[in-house]
Amino acid sequence: xxxxxxxxxxxxxxxxxxxxxxxxxxxxxxxxxxxxxxxxxxxxxxxxxxxxxxxxxxxxxxxxxxxxxxxxxxxxxxxxxxxxxxxxxxxxxxxxxxxxxxxxxxxxxxxxxxxxxxxxxxxxxxxxxxxxxxxxxxxxxxxxxxxxxxxxxxxxxxxxxxxxxxxxxxxxxxxxxxxxxxxxxxxxxxxxxxxxxxxxxxxxxxxxxxxxxxxxxxxxx
Amino acid sequence: xxxxxxxxxxxxxxxxxxxxxxxxxxxxxxxxxxxxxxxxxxxxxxxxxxxxxxxxxxxxxxxxxxxxxxxxxxxxxxxxxxxxxxxxxxxxxxxxxxxxxxxxxxxxxxxxxxxxxxxxxxxxxxxxxxxxxxxxxxxxxxxxxxxxxxxxxxxxxxxxxxxxxxxxxxxxxxxxxxxxxxxxxxxxxxxxxxxxxxxxxxxxxxxxxxxxxxxxxxxxxxxxxxxxxxxxxxxxxxxxxxxxxxxxxxxxxxxxxxxxxxxxxxxxxxxxxxxxxxxxxxxxxxxxxxxxxxxxxxxxxxxxxxxxxxxxxxxxxxxxxxxxxxxxxxxxxxxxxxxxxxxxxxxxxxxxxxxxxxxxxxxxxxxxxxxxxxxxxxxxxxxxxxxxxxxxxxxxxxxxxxxxxxxxxxxxxxxxxxxxxxxxxxxxxxxxxxxxxxxxxxxxxxxxxxxxxxxxxxxxxxxxxxxxxxxxxxxxxxxxxxxxxxxxxxxxxxxxxxxxxxxxxxxxxxxxxxxxxxxxxxxxxxxxxxxxxxxxxxxxxxxxxxxxxxxxxxxxxxxxxxxxxxxxxxxxxxxxxxx
Numbered sequence: 001x002x003x004x005x006x007x008x009x010x011x012x013x014x015x016x017x018x019x020x021x022x023x024x025x026x027x028x029x030x031x032x033x034x035x036x037x038x039x040x041x042x043x044x045x046x047x048x049x050x051x052x053x054x055x056x057x058x059x060x061x062x063x064x065x066x067x068x069x070x071x072x073x074x075x076x077x078x079x080x081x082x083x084x085x086x087x088x089x090x091x092x093x094x095x096x097x098x099x100x101x102x103x104x105x106x107x108x109x110x111x112x113x114x115x116x117x118x119x120x121x122x123x124x125x126x127x128x129x130x131x132x133x134x135x136x137x138x139x140x141x142x143x144x145x146x147x148x149x150x151x152x153x154x155x156x157x158x159x160x161x162x163x164x165x166x167x168x169x170x171x172x173x174x175x176x177x178x179x180x181x182x183x184x185x186x187x188x189x190x191x192x193x194x195x196x197x198x199x200x201x202x203x204x205x206x207x208x209x210x211x212x213x214x215x216x217x218x219x220x221x
Numbered sequence: 222x223x224x225x226x227x228x229x230x231x232x233x234x235x236x237x238x239x240x241x242x243x244x245x246x247x248x249x250x251x252x253x254x255x256x257x258x259x260x261x262x263x264x265x266x267x268x269x270x271x272x273x274x275x276x277x278x279x280x281x282x283x284x285x286x287x288x289x290x291x292x293x294x295x296x297x298x299x300x301x302x303x304x305x306x307x308x309x310x311x312x313x314x315x316x317x318x319x320x321x322x323x324x325x326x327x328x329x330x331x332x333x334x335x336x337x338x339x340x341x342x343x344x345x346x347x348x349x350x351x352x353x354x355x356x357x358x359x360x361x362x363x364x365x366x367x368x369x370x371x372x373x374x375x376x377x378x379x380x381x382x383x384x385x386x387x388x389x390x391x392x393x394x395x396x397x398x399x400x401x402x403x404x405x406x407x408x409x410x411x412x413x414x415x416x417x418x419x420x421x422x423x424x425x426x427x428x429x430x431x432x433x434x435x436x437x438x439x440x441x442x443x444x445x446x447x448x449x450x451x452x453x454x455x456x457x458x459x460x461x462x463x464x465x466x467x468x469x470x471x472x473x474x475x476x477x478x479x480x481x482x483x484x485x486x487x488x489x490x491x492x493x494x495x496x497x498x499x500x501x502x503x504x505x506x507x508x509x510x511x512x513x514x515x516x517x518x519x520x521x522x523x524x525x526x527x528x529x530x531x532x533x534x535x536x537x538x539x540x541x542x543x544x545x546x547x548x549x550x551x552x553x554x555x556x557x558x559x560x561x562x563x564x565x566x567x568x569x570x571x572x573x574x575x576x577x578x579x580x581x582x583x584x585x586x587x588x589x590x591x592x593x594x595x596x597x598x599x600x601x602x603x604x605x606x607x608x609x610x611x612x613x614x615x616x617x618x619x620x621x622x623x624x625x626x627x628x629x630x631x632x633x634x635x636x637x638x639x640x641x642x643x644x645x646x647x648x649x650x651x652x653x654x655x656x657x658x659x660x661x662x663x664x665x666x667x668x669x670x671x672x673x674x675x676x677x678x679x680x681x682x683x684x685x686x687x688x689x690x691x692x693x694x695x696x697x698x699x700x701x702x703x704x705x706x707x708x709x710x711x712x713x714x715x716x717x718x719x720x721x722x723x724x725x726x727x728x729x730x731x732x733x734x735x736x737x738x739x740x741x742x743x744x745x746x747x748x749x750x751x752x753x754x755x756x757x758x759x760x761x762x763x764x765x766x767x768x769x770x771x772x773x774x775x776x777x778x779x780x781x782x783x784x785x786x787x788x789x790x791x792x793x794x795x796x797x798x799x800x
Contacts, residue, residue, distance in 0.1 A: 079632070163629075167613075185640070190440070192569070
């Protein structure tokens with residue numbers, strides 16, 4: 001397989017795994033394109049049967065109640081709101097990720113469920129309503145007591161623990177979406193030719209490749 | 222169980238090989254190309270990176286965003302199937318000891334996901350006892366292996382540079398990729414402390430070397446296995462062409478039970494269970510080549526007892542299972558303030574670091590006997606599960622735009638912090654040589670435990686000695702110094718005597734070797750210098766098991782070189798009718 005056809009195959013191949021083989025066997029571009037249809041889950045060769053089985057089992061279950069999901073969604077959007085650069089946690093469907101990951105990593109279940117209950121009790125005791133029914137001002141007033149581990153009061157420790165986990169899950173859930181990629185500026189995961197650090201960046205840091213490196217390393221024109 | 226019977230495969234092969242990783246794949250490749258008929262047994266299912274790889278998938282194509290699972294211990298897109306825990310296949314550890322045992326089950330084994338770090342052993346690595354009285358000398362030296370290193374450099378492809386270092390030999394290298402930005406920082410920091418930082422040596426094709434394999438396209442995902450075969454996996458580079466000769470019957474899902482021997486005590490084949498239907502089989506051959514991985518190979522031999530071989534096959538010396546050792550490992554990570562708020566561009570590069578540090582000091586002047594090399598990480602990597610996890614710890618240690626922020630938080634400010642910190646982390650990991658010892662071993666579990674196929678399982682008994690602990694302390698000191706040189710802020714937790722300086726559990730670095738070691742003396746070794754059984758001349762081991770020691774070099778390139786050497790010897794000996 002020459003470089004051009006292998007790159008072409010890969011560009012198409014991001015949606016299909018069969019295409020590479022096709023492209024290796026034939027130089028016919030049309031044939032490679034035809035092969036680029038999405039395989040059905042049951043036919044997907046990239047997943048072991050055990051994985052497919054496990055996935056089905058996990059997807060059939062739902063851990064959180066509708067009320068719990070509503071509260072988690074509010075919290076996720078407080079942690080990652082829309083700003084000038086990108087959308088919110090809701091725009092990135094972070095709740096779907098959290099709902100799945102608690103099935104996959106059950107160790108998150110009790111801390112989240114218990115934390116949500118802690119939060120609602122705090123809301124009830126302070127405002128006589130569950131957290132999700134508070135005004136956003138009231139919600140933020142509570143969040144402020146648990147969002148800063150170093151300055152939080154000792155009696156809020158459990159809330160801090162919960163919010164820290166929620167922050168981590170929300171960040172991970174958001175930045176592993178296409179919206180998150182654009183936000184963070186990750187521009188990789190595609191076939192390319194590495195020619196070293198861009199010249200303007202080398203200049204910014206007052207760096208340069210040595211003669212030895214320029215002579216020995218691969219370069220592309 | 223009434224109809225349980227043992228089926229004998231009708232074909233008599235020239236060679237039966239157990240395991241299709243680096244060692245077994247190479248043996249199949251050499252033997253098949255010499256025209257010999259080969260049965261290649263693999264305990265896992267078929268795997269071809271072109272078909273099965275998850276290369277170029279985005280995290281959102283995994284509902285767990287690339288997080289690991291017991292079935293994919295290195296992440297949801299990784300190229301290793303199974304690993305640390307396999308259902309129904311337990312192992313035990315002696316009280317007070319640790320061992321992590323990585324067992325990917327698939328054609329190509331762990332070479333589908335490995336780090337592609339392809340280092341030759343140096344002349345000193347083969348002769349340790351002669352230098353300081355510790356461990357043992359190999360029965361062979363660098364000059365015996367060098368021609369095979371040359372051959373595999375050409376056959377498989379590896380990039381790097383010839384530096385003329387005495388114990389890190391030059392090779393036949395493809396051009397390496399230019400260093401990334403943080404790697405240039407590491408180079409500068411190394412120069413201050415006299416730590417060499419040179420181009421990595423990785424079996425990745427920066428240039429195409431044949432028609433069957435494409436060139437690297439710099440996605441940095443070698444760990445997922447490469448669809449265009451742009452890096453080395455045994456599955457794509459050795460097994461596939463071996464099968465294409467028409468001389469190899471690849472038998473997948475075949476869990477080897479024991480090596481069968483005849484009345485004279487010679488190996489005659491392998492008994493195995495087909496994992497898909499639990500049917501029992503025997504496959505016969507003129508030679509048996511074991512490459513099931515260091516510990517599985519020892520287990521097979523120890524489980525192959527007969528009146529001629531009462532301690533197990535090739536074990537009259539009772540060394541099988543002993544001298545088990547892994548690379549040592551310790552690591553540290555930091556944030557480099559000059560890399561904060563950096564300009565974005567695609568710096569994926571190849572899979573792994575573009576630079577590394579070979580061992581640079583003289584152990585005679587240090588309080589530990591063996592060296593280590595340093596592997597580096599960092600850069601603007603793809604966000605996956607765990608991205609920015611624990612950001613509150615970074616906010617605590619690192620000034621954000623010159624301001625000490627209250628750690629934690631939420632909202633727009635938090636998003637800005639994440640962007641500001643992205644790509645500023647550097648990680649360092651030492652990979653060192655341990656001193657192999659007879660009292661670090663695996664054996665058949667003394668309580669009689671079996672796996673779900675009824676095969677007796679292993680018990681491990683391995684401990685770090687003072688040598689490894691002091692070496693890890695030195696790693697920590699080096700990392701701190703290098704980070705200090707670049708003005709970096711260490712963010713990983715502090716190591717100390719208490720946690721053995723952060724040493725990985727034995728086995729965790731996945732460079733285990735030494736259980737069926739070679740030597741000239743049949744009383745202290747199981748195999749001769751050709752990796753041929755002292756007690757059984759048609760039994761060979763070509764994985765990490767014959768290793769006497771392993772330098773501070775990742776062992777795959779030497780497994781490949783030694784397997785090729787042994788395989789050519791097998792061809793020669795079969796031709797001469799010596800075996």
